[in-house]
Amino acid sequence: MFKLKVVTPNNIFFEEEAEMLIVRTTVGDRAVLNGHVPIVAGVKSGKLRIKQGGQFREGEIGNGFLTVDSETNTVLITERASWKK
Numbered sequence: 001m002f003k004l005k006v007v008t009p010n011n012i013f014f015e016e017e018a019e020m021l022i023v024r025t026t027v028g029d030r031a032v033l034n035g036h037v038p039i040v041a042g043v044k045s046g047k048l049r050i051k052q053g054g055q056f057r058e059g060e061i062g063n064g065f066l067t068v069d070s071e072t073n074t075v076l077i078t079e080r081a082s083w084k085k
Contacts, residue, residue: 002034002072004050006061006081013081020051021074023066034072041066043078058084 004021006014021032026042043066048059062079 002032002036002074004032004074004076006048006076006078008078008081013078014050016052018050018052018074019054020049021076022049023047023061023076025066030066032066032068032072032074036068036072036074038070039066039068043076045079048076048081060084 001017001019004014004016004018005012023030024044024046026044030041043061043064045062046060048061050057059082061081064076064078066074066076068074
């Protein structure tokens, strides 16, 4: 598990522990797990997948940036975010 925060210009969309995050970056799909190496990456509009309790929640995000630090604290800053209905 790692700390994940998804931030839009209007609010904090998501701020909880997660098992996995999957987003599309400018160089392809990227999965983040606990212990991931530190990165900064550009994020493209598309699917947001967050795994918690063995289940994935899916949403949609806009363009943005993803950062993962040395403690696997992960922040996704995006233009917009919403859960898939």
